[in-house]
Amino acid sequence: MTNTIIFDLGAVLIDWNPKYLYSKIFQEDAEITQFLENICTSDWNEEQDAGRPLQEATDMLVAQYPEHKENIKAYYGRWKEMLGGAIEGTVEIFRELKDSKKYKIYALTNWSAETFPIAQERFEFLTWFDGVVVSGTEKDRKPFPSFYQTLLDRYQVKPEEAVFIDDNLRNIHAAQEIGIDSIHFTSPEDLRAKLKERGVL
Incomplete structure (x- = not known):
């Protein structure tokens, strides 16, 4: 019972959807998809869900993809906009x-x-x-x-x-x-x- x-x-x-934020940052849907599938990925996000500090996660990606620094920092810097x-x-x-x-x-x-x-x-x-x-x-x-x-x-x-x-x-x-x-x-x-x-x- x-x-x-x-x-x-x-x-x-x-x-909750990261696209709510990134639709304000990128002009094309294809750019949003590219960024979320290759840079700020769901697998990366899950490590924060499992306890990895947000700053550590952000710094790691910025070091890997410095050309995307501002967009990576927006993920948690503007996280409220994903809600x-x-x-x-x-x-x-x-x-x-x-x-x-x-x-x-x-x-x-x-x-x-x-x-x-x-x-x-x-x-x-x-x-x-x-x-x-x-x-x-x-x-x-x-x-x-x-x-x-x-x-x-x-x-x-x-x-x-x-x-x-x-x-x-x-x-x-x-x-x-x-x-x-x-x-x-x-x-x-x-x-x-x-x-x-x-x-x-």
Whole structure:
């Protein structure tokens, strides 16, 4: 029986996208794609999510690509501009789950410990969770099993009693491998339907 819901944050509850910033810096979509796929890559960003200091990460790339110095420095210097709004449909689902008082609700997020406070200031619903596990703080991240285990152990959650929601299939598969029923997030409407199928909503 499900008694615990575990949410990812980025692209599930919070609209975060580096393109929001770099569309102000570059004129062409192809330039944005080139920069984010080859310079400030998702793999590079994930190391900050796993605890690497932002300044160290920035300095490393500037040394490699000095011709892109200003654009690299903008990544964290103007990080707030990558934040869109809340994904309201998912926030409404969160609110319904919280109001039902049937579930413990946690967040398990790949997020830099240095930028997470910015999100906390902006999104009031981050205070609704019964607990939040942030990769940058733990110096561990999805999809490593140890990161999921941190949440399970800290809050005495049994895998078979939880549902995990994430937009990244890699993270979904990792959760399933340790016995957590998981929903691949594609839209609030699809999430609502899948939670209803499980009798959660």
